[in-house]
Amino acid sequence: MDKLPILQFEAKIVETVKNNLVTVLIGETGSGKSTQLSQILFRHGFADSGTICVTQPRRVAAVSVARRVAHEMGVRLGEEVGYAIRFEDRTSTKTRIKYLTDGVLLRESLSDSELRSYSVIILDEAHERSLNMDILMGLVKRLVGIRDSANFRVLITSATLEGEKVSEFFNGCPVLNVPGKLFPVEVIYTDEVTKSQEDIEKLVQKLEDRVRSLEEGSVMDAVFYPLHGSLPPELQVRVFNPPPSNCRRFIVATNIAETSLTVDGVVYVIDSGYVKQRQYNPQTGMYSLDIVQISRVQANQRAGRAGRTCPGKCYRLYSSIVYKDDFMEAAVPEIQRTSLAGSVLYLKSLDLPGIDILKFDFLDPPSYATLGDALRQLYLIDAIDENGAITSVGRTMAELPLEPSLSRTLIAANENGSLSQALTIAAMLSAETSLLPSFAKGSEKKRKHTPLKLPDGGGLGDHIQLLHIFELWNETGYDIEWCKEYGLQIRGMSFVKDVRGQLCQLMQKMAKCATEVQGKHQSRERKMNYRNLRRALCVGYANQLAERMIRHNGYRTLGLKSQLVQLHPSSVLQPDEDGMLPNYVVYQELITTSSPFMRNVCTVEMQWISPILKKLETLDINKLSGGFTDPEDGIKENDQGVSKKEVKEVESPADRDSKIQAARERFLARKVKK
DNA sequence: GAGCACTGC
Structure with missing residues (x-):
């Protein structure tokens, strides 16, 4: 094997890292940075008083690079060289070089916000700019000012000139260039x-x-x-x-x-x-x-x-x-393209002294609107109080590896006895994209037989369908053949099983009711039409409610800004015998493709949502954000006037109910005439 | 009656 380009720079790298707390290394593909940087630093004693950790943006990368490095160093994987990804920790007390996904490192800072076990933190492939990576960069920048400089170094690697920007972010730290080994x-x-x-x-x-x-x-x-x-x-x-x-x-x-x-x-x-x-x-x-x-x-x-x-x-x-x-x-970067409810909650739960989330030091700050949106969502699901401070519910939520809506659902389900079902749904939704057989894709035609018909959710929606699918699979003893017959992705389904197991473990210490999967015969919830479960979902998705239009099957969302949306065609929800869809639903997400859709909906009862609408009325973004205003224009983004006006558009539940009732009667009368 | 790119805890 040819000598990797990075090895020619060994002395220079070591010298720079010795003299600087933070170093940026620009290395093209094939430079060997992912495998060699950790070994170079190991050889020069940087792992004497702690572990060298290297983040990777993907699980497979963390595993394969760790395997390679263990091999090159002639040690057994999991001993001096190990890796940690979700569901799999192959490290030991002997581990001096540890590869992990950026998500795992972020989780680790929950239990130790200063990441004291690491003497060197290498953020690899920073140019990919994943959400986790951006948050880690902010956290690590803070650590540079806090931790003892005798025993702490940070390296950030990037494949592109973006490295210059990262260097600026870290107060002009040195930038090293290592050529790659690509052919022209x-x-x-x-x-x-x-x-x-x-x-x-x-x-x-x-x-x-x-x-x-x-x-x-x-x-x-x-x-x-x-x-x-x-x-x-x-x-x-x-x-x-x-x-x-x-x-x-x-x-x-x-x-x-x-x-x-x-x-x-x-x-x-x-x-x-x-x-x-x-x-x-x-x-x-x-x-x-x-x-x-x-x-x-x-x-x-x-x-x-x-x-x-x-x-x-x-x-x-x-x-x-x-x-x-x-x-x-x-x-x-992803941080400017995604909802930040989860990240804002996570950062709030870290309780970093003197750090205000809205002024958090990001490489590319998200917009004020995105942060405001995150605060509003978190408030509606009780994760923060009216002053923007994290609640005890919010703390529990932040510990769960789920989006806030789902962690809130689990907590509510734990209170009302539907935890077992909620755990399954949360797990199913965590893997959802790669589960169900999709429509007329090319590969479909080549399939030997058409898959068997999946459960239909019993008229209650997609969440209940997902629950039933997993319960059926559980009854077969997690049979792979069963998945094949129903056209379910095996990899996705086993992922669900793993996630569910992880969630059970995390919930164990606070669980007030059963967590094991229940079959259709034992489920008390099933007999009660999953009222408790759907109620828990309603609490978790308080920020994602919609009501049906009186005269047709379109919906409008019940948030600060009402949106007109349709049920996604992939939903199992069907109109009832009157041709109507349920009056109220919660949805997993809104997505605009050919037009705006709600994906994954569950029916809810009107009386469950009135407290949420009340909470919407009292929502004051100014208080939630601690008086922080949009630096862009200096105008408070959501002045009282705006929020009141929006809320007024939502009629009182009683009004709605009688209107819907009247409409239904008219509709039935018409049907009879026919 | 329309249709999901890619990651991660």
């Missing part, structure tokens, strides 16, 4: 405007048709592989197989191939210049899935995939002018 990639631009944004499966079909229509023998044989995250693992791994001889491999991939998966032997890359990105609008509480232009960093990352084993070429389906003038340098 020739970049070819086009001036044509492309409009091809076909689904992967559709494009694969098109390409296959096109190649088939060519004259035999005029081109090399070709195989086409789709590659995206919702593909079953056994189909994903096909891309790693070498193609038959005299046959060319075409891989049509999402950005999963940009960083998560590396396919060796790629010589040509075709880059559309676009990416599908999910973003959150704090004004409406709605997510949207948009096709957006990539950044220059992403474009270069894509091109780099062509140069891993030999010189390659990258065809960019856009012009060099677009690349230079239109593309942003780096993508908008």
